[in-house]
Amino acid sequence: MxxxxxxxxxxxxxxxxxxxxxxxxxxxxxxxxxxxxxxxxxxxxxxxxxxxxxxxxxxxxxxxxxxxxxxxxxxxxxxxxxxxxxxxxxxxxxxxxxxxxxxxxxxxxxxxxxxxxxxxxxxxxxxxxxxxxxxxxxxxxxxxxxxxxxxxxxxxxxxxxxxxxxxxxxxxxxxxxxxxxxxxxxxxxxxxxxxxxxxxxxxxxxxxxxxxxxxxxxxxxxxxxxxxxxxxxxxxxxxxxxxxxxxxxxxxxxxxxxxxxxxxxxxxxxxxxxxxxxxxxxxxxxGGKDTIVVDSGADLELAAQSIVRSAFGFSGQKCSACSRAIIVEDVYEEVLNRTIELTKALTIGDPANPNNFMGPVNDQQAFDKIMRYIEIGKQEGRLMIGGEGDDTRGYFIKPTVIADLDPEARIMQEEIFGPVVAFSKAKDFSKALEIANNTEYGLTGAVISNNRMHLEQAREDFHVGNLYLNRGCTGAIVGYQPFGGFNMSGTxxxxxxxxxxxxxxxxxxxxxxx
Missing domain, CATH: 3.40.605.10 (Aldehyde Dehydrogenase; Chain A, domain 1)
Incomplete structure (x- = not known):
């Protein structure tokens, strides 16, 4: 056939x-x-x-x-x-x-x-x-x-x-x-x-x-x-x-x-x-609470680009969206800073205009929920960029990065379904994987690493239905990456x-x- x-x-x-x-x-x-x-x-x-x-x-x-x-x-x-x-x-x-x-x-x-x-x-x-x-x-x-x-x-x-x-x-x-x-x-x-x-x-x-x-x-x-x-x-x-x-x-x-x-x-x-x-x-x-893990020695530009595209594409309203970035500590600041730079360059507005990278969120209910989570995030971590919304004409929320979060923080655990990404630091790669698995979901995940043994470790131990190595965690194609997750991500x-x-x-x- x-x-x-x-x-x-x-x-x-x-x-x-x-x-x-x-x-x-x-x-x-x-x-x-x-x-x-x-x-x-x-x-x-x-x-x-x-x-x-x-x-x-x-x-x-x-x-x-x-x-x-x-x-x-x-x-x-x-x-x-x-x-x-x-x-x-x-x-x-x-x-x-x-x-x-x-x-x-x-x-x-x-x-x-x-x-x-x-x-x-x-x-x-x-x-x-x-x-x-x-x-x-x-x-x-x-x-x-x-x-x-x-x-x-x-x-x-x-x-x-x-x-x-x-x-x-x-x-x-x-x-x-x-x-x-x-x-x-x-x-x-x-x-x-x-x-x-x-x-x-x-x-x-x-x-x-x-x-x-x-x-x-x-x-x-x-x-x-x-x-x-x-x-x-x-x-x-x-x-x-x-x-x-x-x-x-x-x-x-x-x-x-x-x-x-x-x-x-x-x-x-x-x-x-x-x-x-x-x-x-x-x-x-x-749904999911999906993580991109960044290893030391990884391609850090690829890491930051992958986080931004996976977190903010369609305003983060994908069950596969990157809502958590877990970075090994010796490259944490570099990846965080580059992510903020890339986020600053994103355009937000009416999606009928092809120059806008991001459009609105779904409706008033979604807008209110995401804004509530941003307020929680401000209490739990450090707001680096974004955090603002405007629902006067449409339901627009700026892409938001919140850093220095405890793995148990609410915005590290609960699905937000909006343009918000939470950053957390890990002391080494094994700890990063442990944090990545520390959620009731198991849909998608990605690992950015040039260490073959670490990629194999992720293949064995990162408990998600769709695992992506050295790319973002969104964008499954029919027949190429069959899509569906573990745990509370579904059947x-x-x-x-x-x-x-x-x-x-x-x-x-x-x-x-x-």
């Missing part, structure tokens, strides 16, 4: 690419304020109550008004998905994969449109938005090809007079609860992984980025997905999220988001409700990896006497 090379990123230094993207931004603005329906069993349903999606860089701009599902509509969607499952589960795997390939082709042709929407609805700078869309395309292509490899099951042994088969069948109806930070890539990836394996889906996207999900649902319809297979039901977590997690007909939940919500879903899903005759499966990715479900689809299926053994 032909392996798929990942979707290339757009080179915005080329004039024609910049022009095309500016035109896409204009096109998105022309659609501002539009109403979007729910999609249940192929039926478009407008509701009186709406989720108002705003531009986090300019609160006055309404990106769209999205219909909001209540429990009655969630139940209607569940019935629709259950009905569709009876036919969809029997559709040939090649046909299901082909729908993903068709959708990828449509999105590829409309790539700038989706990326421009990410700029406006999710507050992503051009390059981050472009990478988000590219990753979504990658998921569609990769999972389609993975399904073609899994469609015939796996070989098992047979004996004379007996023939044995081992094949995979879908689970049933899945509830997909997707995040706002990778509003296209993770939303699309988690959805199509469930679909291509023969399941039907109730998609509940993040309430701050529902328009992107609505556009994706339109694409899947255009690509030939039958009615009822994908149902689009944005709504509040407390009203429909809990209802669907508890529902006896829900077979699995695929969740990406915070640790607190993830553990709550895990607990609720463990309860066997009346008329439920299976144990629900939970696929969860729940180590490796998105974009060779065994991810198996989480959406169950194995069946068929033995026939001849």
């Amino acid at each position: 032909i392996s798929y090379m990942h979707e290339p990123f757009t080179d915005f230094s080329r004039k024609e690419n910049r022009k095309a993207f500016e035109e896409a931004l204009q096109m998105i603005e022309n659609d501002f304020g539009k109403d979007y329906p729910l999609v249940i069993g192929g039926e478009k349903i407008m509701t009186d109550e709406k989720i108002i999606s705003i531009n986090p860089a300019n609160k006055k701009e309404i990106v769209g008004r999205v219909s909001k599902a209540d429990r009655e509509l969630a139940e209607k969607a569940m019935k629709s998905a259950l009905t569709a499952f009876e036919t969809w589960r029997k559709v040939n795997s090649e046909v299901r994969a082909q729908i993903l390939f068709k959708a990828a082709a449509i999105i590829r042709r409309r790539k700038h449109e989706f990326s421009a929407l990410l700029v406006k609805e999710a507050g992503k700078p051009w390059n981050e938005a472009d990478a988000d869309t590219a990753e979504g395309i990658d998921f569609l292509e990769y999972y389609g090809r993975q399904m073609l490899e899994l469609k015939d099951g796996k070989k098992v042994e047979s004996r004379p007079g007996e023939h044995n088969r081992y094949e995979y069948i879908p689970l049933g109806v899945g509830v997909i609860i997707s995040p706002w930070n990778f509003a296209f890539a993770i939303m699309a990836g988690t959805t199509v992984a469930a679909l291509v394996t023969g399941n039907t889906v109730l998609l509940k996207p993040a309430s701050t980025t529902p328009v992107i999900a609505a556009k994706f649902v339109e694409v899947m319809e255009k690509a030939g997905l039958p009615k009822g297979v994908l149902n689009y039901i944005p709504g509040s977590g407390s009203e429909i999220g809990d209802y669907l997690v508890d529902h006896p007909k829900t077979r699995f939940i695929s969740f990406t988001g915070s640790r607190d919500v993830g553990t709550r879903i895990y607990e609720r899903a463990a309860i066997v409700n009346k008329e439920q005759f299976w144990l629900k499966r939970v696929i969860a990715e729940m 180590d479900s490796k998105a974009g990896g060779p065994d991810y689809l198996l989480l959406h299926m169950q194995a069946k053994t068929i033995s026939e006497m001849l």
Whole structure:
């Protein structure tokens, strides 16, 4: 089978690419304020109550008004998905994969449109938005090809007079609860992984980025997905999220988001409700407290550049973002000072302007939470740069470096999910690794070192799902660096990896006497 090379990123230094993207931004603005329906069993349903999606860089701009599902509509969607499952589960795997390939082709042709929407609805700078869309395309292509490899099951042994088969069948109806930070890539990836394996889906996207999900649902319809297979039901977590997690007909939940919500879903899903005759499966990715460790004798320029890019790309709103830098003491001041110099050069403002490295944070709630953590950080350590926020027009927070922190400090332990990086000193490399592991999370980590024995020590002892050596700790590519973490970072479900689809299926053994 032909392996798929990942979707290339757009080179915005080329004039024609910049022009095309500016035109896409204009096109998105022309659609501002539009109403979007729910999609249940192929039926478009407008509701009186709406989720108002705003531009986090300019609160006055309404990106769209999205219909909001209540429990009655969630139940209607569940019935629709259950009905569709009876036919969809029997559709040939090649046909299901082909729908993903068709959708990828449509999105590829409309790539700038989706990326421009990410700029406006999710507050992503051009390059981050472009990478988000590219990753979504990658998921569609990769999972389609993975399904073609899994469609015939796996070989098992047979004996004379007996023939044995081992094949995979879908689970049933899945509830997909997707995040706002990778509003296209993770939303699309988690959805199509469930679909291509023969399941039907109730998609509940993040309430701050529902328009992107609505556009994706339109694409899947255009690509030939039958009615009822994908149902689009944005709504509040407390009203429909809990209802669907508890529902006896829900077979699995695929969740990406915070640790607190993830553990709550895990607990609720463990309860066997009346008329439920299976144990629900939970696929969860729940964030991190990710560390870059810098060794003495390392390339210190690479270290500082890696910290800044990993900490402040998309305003630190990635579960993989570097929120802790642990530096061996003899190079601590040098790395800290260079990080501050590089941070001073970063531009912050409306991400629609390609000259801005950083845009806003997600919403008022995120802004307030990050600012509270900065105040805690000022008490616990030394504020070196940043620490200021302005939410008058949009939700902007300056990139912030806090130094000289105790490993047990709150901002060394708790996930902030914003442009804040905490610096701590270690007496040697082994101590640095010990501090790096001193957290309830285990998602990503990076080590900058020229010492081969130390790199091997990290490979063995740095307990994270994605470990990067001599590079930053963000930027996993589908099929290259399967992504998912340990401990409270989730169920180590490796998105974009060779065994991810198996989480959406169950194995069946068929033995026939001849």
